[in-house]
Amino acid sequence: MGGTDDGEIFKSLMPCDPSKIPNVPVTDYLFGFLKKHLHAVADNPWLVDVCTGKRVLFGEVEELARKVASGLARRGFAKGDILYFVSYDIVNIGILQLAVWLLGGATRGSFQIEQPEEFRRQIDQVQCKFVAVDSETVQSIKKAIALADYECTLINVGDSQVQDTLEFSDLANDDGTAFPGATDIDPENDVLFICNTSGSTGTPKGVMHTHKNIVSMMASFEGKFAGNGYDESMLLTSGNFAISIFLVSCVYLAIGNTVYCIGRYKKEEYLDHVLKYKPKKMSLYPYISSWLARSAELQKHDFSFLKEISLGGSVMDPTTMRLLQKGFPDAEITTIYASTETVAVSIYVKRPELPQFGYSPDGEEMVSSGILCPRIQAKILDLETGKLLGRNKLGKLHIKGMHFMKGYLVEKGKEPNRSCFDEEGWFDTGDVAFFDSTGQLFVRERVSFMFKYYMHFVNPTEIEAILQEHPAVQMACVIGVPNKETTNLAKAIVVLKEGNTVSEEELLKLVADKLPFYKHLYGGLQFADSLPESKGRKLDRVAILKMYS
Known part of the structure; x- marks a missing residue:
């Protein structure tokens, strides 16, 4: 793929009419939209707690x-x-x-x-x-x-x-x-x-x-979710405090579709919930999908009722994506790039001209984070110089949009903290990314999770993706262990599938055979029974670094 030396401001490829954003409170928007559908859905549940069976119509x-x-x-x-x-x-x-x-x-x-x-x-x-x-x-x-x-x-x-x-x-x-x-x-x-x-x-x-943030976001996708019928139920695994359940429950209230919520996620009960409620859609964090993609249970049941699986929360590796596609052949599996601060930024849209897999400028295979959502702009800045970059250039991602947060709460009554926005309204995501020649966004990793080996930047998720290619590996996390001579040494903590074995030497060789020298696991490899999650159900890299460095 060819690149350009010229910097570029990237804009959404999705059509959107800015005049169609109503300046109304969220409840007016939600209840006004719901009234159009209420004749058909009055007796259907809006929210269902799958752990207790409680519901509201x-x-x-x-x-x-x-x-x-x-x-x-x-x-x-x-x-x-x-x-x-x-x-x-x-x-x-x-x-x-x-x-x-x-x-x-x-x-x-x-x-x-x-x-x-x-x-x-x-x-x-x-x-x-x-x-x-x-x-x-x-x-x-x-x-x-x-x-x-x-x-x-x-x-x-x-x-x-x-x-x-x-x-x-x-x-x-x-x-x-x-x-x-x-x-x-x-x-x-x-x-x-x-x-x-x-x-x-x-x-x-x-x-x-x-x-306005939320109405703007919902209005941006009005054409996408209107008229899809009333049997587009979604199964969520996020807690009731998360931005994901807040947004999905608002959208589904407006359009008259049911949200099945797992308020208490337990891995051993997850597929039971899926098979009982048979949702048309599921939303998964990559940490959960990594286990699910490698589960032997996928071959024992018919999941043809699932039509869409959306992945968000952190970077998805190509191996896990392909395993999910194989395990759920009837479902379209998409990725969403979003954050608590910005809500939805990009989403993968299946089109012939938009491949779901691509390669970074330095040759790493990656899963697309999709095209920018309506009313979103983005730019890529060089990690060291801050220079505006063009396509196929890795740098730090900055974005601008209409549905971004007002700011971080300081305390009630005080002006919010907006230090992550510059004077022109650009938000520093803290993520390393690039846009390819088709205009798709590929997000590699958080800047804070990357580390240096001498003068080389090391991306943990790239090494994790290689480790997770091995059929015995359930999950892997790579951290940079501080070292006076090299700055850091890459170390892997690996969880194996139940009943599987593999030697440390074999996994070290797997990485060494596939990646350049500065991405080798010079810090070694350690096996673990499980890896800690953050409150947002992502890998808790901070805790892992403290435990294993």
Whole structure:
């Protein structure tokens, strides 16, 4: 593929009419869109918690949300307030969030097994008056509130009674008379949702999204998801606090399709959920898909009901992608590049002129991250000089778009931190990437995860992809172990498939035979029973580095 020495600003290849972005609150957009479909889907479920069987029907959603909003308003919740939630519940949290948004408030959720000190930090930031809990999280939250010396109303959204809490059922049975009606919401500036980053590079940061961010993103894809019918159900593995479940549940509420949510992901139960609910679509993190692609169970069942599998969260290696394509031959498998801060940036679109696999400028086979989403611009800057690069040149990816975050939460009432944006509005993704000659984006790795061997940059995922080609390997993680002479030495931690064996020497040779000298595993190779995940269900490279360096 030919390159160019000229720098380039890349734009979306997807058509989009900017005049079609309504300047309305999210709930107006969602409920207005849903009304077009309600005649056909009123008796269908919107959200289903596959672990408990709890569900809520499309025909119930708006009225229930207004009742809960009335119950909250009756107890003092007002425009600009923030509801914090730490619970495993899916359905009641979904309704509670809609109620808060109707009142002009915002929501922030958290990973359920943080320490009380971290809960306290997040509660201090949002200065919340209400916290949603369940029987498993309430004690940690009470400790956090005591540490903060703070008064909060605890709302129990779980299925078991919890002492000294307001039961969700009391809100759901409100007579609705305290609902204030239309709230004066400024879509461009008023915050709707504060989601936490995964914490892979440090303490989780609160990412602030406005009504306009989310409506803009949804309106960009209106033509894609409108009119697809009402049997396009999606199975999600993300926790209720993640940006992915927030976005998918909003989109699926608008279009009248069901979201099956796994609030408590357990590997050994995953395929049972898939086979029971038979979703048309699945969304997977590469960390989960790496196991799934190599599972012997794929050959034992008929998965022809699956029509689409979307992968996001981190870089996908070619071997795992091909194994998934073989294991799910009836499903189109696509990749999405997104982040908590920017929402969707690019998506792979199956077209004859857009190959799903390609090669980096230095010869590494990679899986496409797709073409830029509507209203997104991108540029690639040289890692050392900052010079604007053209096609087929590796550098740091910067992007600009209409649905990016307002900024990082500092604390309620203060201006958000926008230090990751430059004066022209470009967002520094921290990722190394390139655009090929067709205009497709290929994301290689986070800059912070790459390391140097002498003067050579080493990409961990490239070595991991080679290791995962071996039929005995379930998963691999490569880290840079500090070394005074070379700067770093590449070391691999490998998880084998159950019942399989392979020697360290064989895997070291596999890498040495396929990659140049500076990517060899001079730091050695170590076997492990499992690898830790971050709160966002990605490989926790920070923890792995601490454990094995």
